[in-house]
Amino acid sequence: MSVTMWDVFRDPVFRQCDPLIAAGRAGLDHEIRWAYTQERYDVTKFLSGGELLIIEGSSLAALDDAALQGYIDALADAGVSGLAIELVDYFRDVPSAIVSEADSRGLPVIGMRKRAPFVDLCQEINTRIVREQMLANIEMDTLSTSLRRRLADAASASDVASVLYRVLGEPIVIFGTDCGIVASAGMDGEALADLWREWSFLMISVRSGGVTVATVGVSQRFSIIGLPVRDVIRAELDRCLPSFIPQSIEFKIRMKLLAGARDGVSAKDAEIVESEEMMGALGFLKGSRCFVFALVFSAPGIRIPRFAAELRDKARHDGENGRTDVLFLMEGNAIYGCFLSDDAYATSAGFNESCRTLLTTFLSLDVWVLAGVATTGAAGLLNGLTMVRYAVAHGQPNWGHITPLNDGVYSRMLDIERTDDAVDMLIGQIAGRLLPGDAMLVDTLRVLAESDGSKTEACTRLGVKRQTLYNRLDKVTELTGIEQRDHKAWNSLLTVARLIAARRNGQ
Structure with missing residues (x-):
């Protein structure tokens, strides 16, 4: 368990200060990494994020509203978890400029109406943080040991689901990359759809050989699973589940094509040639038109198999002039895919329009669609999927809307360390090969x-x-x-x- 600003506000030692929540209620669930006291206005030079900053306000007392707002902005930008300010000598109330800016930035501000030694406050909070970290480490070790011991006897994906259900006490669903349900535990099959609507599920990607082979949905009906527990579960699943997931040659080809560029930046000549051969093995010309996309779900559920079936039905077409199809995989709470066409008479503009029109049929208030543009061949496919994956991992979801993939290309460019690599990415994504x-x-x-x-x-x-x-x-x-x-x-x-x-x- 982590220590949050709510925990600080309720802490018995902190309660001796007669605390009040002055601002930033939206951020009271911020986790605290360390409690620290420093009166300097430029205190962020000494911070690394996650701190609870405790001050008496001596450096703020003579400042105007603009400077006070700048102070709060600096703390928020530095990732500070919260501010506690003494309301005894320099202030009787938290200044309105601090309150308004902290509310807008979601930075919790606690006013302390009685004095207490700051060393006692820091010691109390920091001791509690260390204690909680030690307990969490013990809990993680126990969970990891229990999962590993029980999963060692698993002989199928159904066994894996049953073990997870017994250890975690939460219903489990295992999806294949084709979005089909491989196994489940802790729920009646006929009631599955209703349960998905009522419960929140955490989606965990399971990987083998650098590619996703399955996604495990863990219900959070009875408890919220935090990042440390998720990492333990993922590590044990990566170790055992892939051996129970069928991986044909076609499966491996599809997974490699949809993984994007190997370096996560831009596809190199050798992997482009290799991917052209893979496209040929799937029956596509190396000059096929490609249109990459992603469907991201804020509340993934049992409808995902239905979405997958609709994707196949609407995208697949064999005509006199060529073939149109779709490759896709489920990974966590997203479906990554690419429409492919060998139709010799279709224009890029026409292919763009048909792909975007199809994707709009999947829009809803809890679905975010990322859409590329029609490109040619394996280079466009690999570079497009690389950009899609970056956008999903780093972008801000715009639920209920379609976001053009190239909208984020400059942000991606600035995030690449080497200039030559950044330019390669930009050229590959925009101009193709x-x-x-x-x-x-x-x-x-x-x-x-x-x-x-x-x-x-x-x-x-x-x-x-x-x-x-x-x-x-x-x-x-x-x-x-x-x-x-x-x-x-x-x-x-x-x-x-x-x-x-x-x-x-x-x-």
Whole structure:
């Protein structure tokens, strides 16, 4: 168990200070890593996040409202868990500027109306934190030992589900990556749908060989499972469950294709060639159009198999001009996937439209959809899935809406340490693999960018007729899936063209 700001407020030693909750009630569940006292205004230089800061307010007494708000902002930005301020000498009430800013930032502020030695307060809270950490470690060791001993006798996925149910005391459902239910324990099959609607489930991804092979749903009907317990469960499941999940050659190919680039940044030539061979093994041309996506659920449940069935039914089509299909996998509370098409007569714009239209049918208030654009071949698939996974892991869910994948490309770029890797990612995600190799198209986009989007000026500088320019831009859309009407993505493409040209010219 961790120590939170609520625990501090209720602590017997702290209660001697006659505390009141002055602001930031929304953050009272913040966990405290350490209690600390320091009066300096620039105290954040000495903090690393998670602290309870206890002050008498001497450095704040003469400050105006703007400075007080800046102080609270600095604490919130530093990840401080809460502030306790003495209301004896320098303040009788918590200043309104602190209250309003702390409320807006969700930073708990406790006023202490009676004096107590700060050393006693810090000692009480820090001792409690250490004690709780020791108890938590013992609990984790006991849980890990119990799970490992019992799972050693498991002979099937059903046995694994039963062991988890007995040890955790919570109903269990095990999903395959195809979203089908592999096993369950602690619930009647006929009542499964009703139970999913009523209970909250924690979804744990189980991995083997670097890819997800199953997802385990653990009910939180009777208790909330925290991160340390989740990590223990995941470690034991990674150890035993994969051996009970069928993994055919086709299964492994699909998992590798949907894992994205190996380095988590951008696909390299060797893995692109390997992935083209994998696409061929699944019956797709290496030049197939690809459209990546993710469906993220705030409350995943028994409807996930239904979503998967609808995905297959709506996306699969065999016609005279080619084949359209979908690859997807369930991983935690998300479905990652890619629509693929060999239809020789379909345009990138048309494929974009059909994929987005299909994805809108899955929208609801607890579903967030991430949608890419039509790209070509394995490079587009790998780079797109890499970006999708980053967006799910680091983005802010916009429940009930579709978020264009390229909206987050610059944030992703800034999060990559090496400049060359960041540029590789940006080029791969926006331009794909084919466009950078076409000097004429790159120069056309570069000149258009340098002409501030003026097609008349671009035609003059390129020495071509307007229809020739239009034909080139249409070809760009076919290669990248980015349409001119998508102004944000198109401007990113113009920027990328200038980067490609600069690299080519050694600038």
